Amino acid sequence: MTAPAVAPGSGLRAPTADRAPRPHKPGQRRFGPLAVASVVVLIVLAVLWLLPFLWSLSTSFKSEADAAATPQTWLPAGGFTLDAYRAVLEQGNIPTWLFNSLFTSVVITVIVVATSALVAYAFSRLDFAGKRWLYIATIASIIVPPQVLIVPLFYQMLAFNMVDTYWGIILPQAIAPAMVFVLKKFFDQVPIELEDAARVDGAGRVRVFFTILLPLSRPILGAVSIFVFIGAWNNFLWPFIVTNDASLLTLPVGLQTIKSAYGIQYAQNMAAAILAALPLILVFLFFQRQIIKGISTTGFGGQ
Template structure:
């Protein structure tokens, strides 16, 4: 949704596509510019090295992975590790669980936080200021401090080892209300007043006026919620004991028996586990950087 409009709007001038080109520098290479490029590329290579190492290891036959001295390139590259990991099926199940949980968390967060932010920004009701102050105070509560009583509660509710039990506590992210409210506050009242005069109720105003003007911030909140839910470890780890319900971080982290000390398989599973978000980032890179700006996180 965001992609189309944002990319077409920004892309024409800069084919390579970074957010901040310096057109004047492009024509001649200054010594300072070259030094910066070399340093930047060196740091990039250092940062990519673990990933390259993981990918190369995943392409080795198992005996080659533990050879001494350490070799970077596989002597006989093979996809055997990937075939084995996929055939075992566990990882595919975890990926599926991660998709279900992350989509659930993101959808619920967007719906509940958008509605609450709209109420705080555009309506008046008894206790509005107090409730908002309470939610803001909730930002300070670290979820890690709640795992023990939360597990107790989930046992009582019978939600341990269910998708809902994993997802629901992650929806409580009051900071998203704060971010959305600030964005809604900036929408001029004239728009909604015009709609209200035409007889639109709050739901119509939210859906037809406010939301269409808030696409960038919705994308930002959605992307960040999704990434957080996808990578969350502690709570899903506490809330699931059944390997069939585990998300990728929990499954890969705890089910050692799955791959044992077979390093090529471990690395193949790692590459597959990391791939979805990295592909998403490559597609939405510009929106992610823009989103940080829009969310006012600067």
């Protein structure tokens, strides 16, 4: 049935059918008030999180006089300078400390990921005597403060003649019960039917682990690797205790040995902190996708 015609000049509108809402395109995003507010809050939190780092970066490029002046300003009166970085690089053996930190952190990461994955697979898929109590002991060890173990670990390294060696730095950090817990929770989510199908084809436990479970676990393995690497890189207390040889110092420990006879040097301290954090910033920039994916799909996100 068509709408009745309206004479021109009558001042009346012709009746029109109700317009249907425009279909939502797949690639089109709709930003409501809640989404905009969420973005604003996230931007504010990001700026607040970045402020201390930006202040450290600004201070590291100041002269010592500008860094100690009051009141403090973002832009120094004397301009920015590289004197603090030159002093830190001249007073310390940065390349050797950087190599030591990189070598020990990589080895610790490889050992922790390999052993934690194997232990987590055993807890998730195998049945053996004492499994429940052993798993409880593993979880309970997470709450033990590392500082409590420093004295017995040092005497153990002393008995094994590993003080002032790379292995003395590496081995006490090569156990991570928290990573076992996270990997087990992820393995529990993998459908067991995939392994059953592989066993029907004649695959054994080892082959199932390496050809099925590990490829499916790449996001969580990447996240665990990055978190372990960051923890090993930032560890100051244990390398400081177990090493006396200057050629074995890690970067966090080595930078703390740079002292000045003129009291606290704020610019140099900030420059040393930036140098120590720079490799971790690069790791995060290159692997942030793996970190976010691992957190969103595994136990790191509380799932």
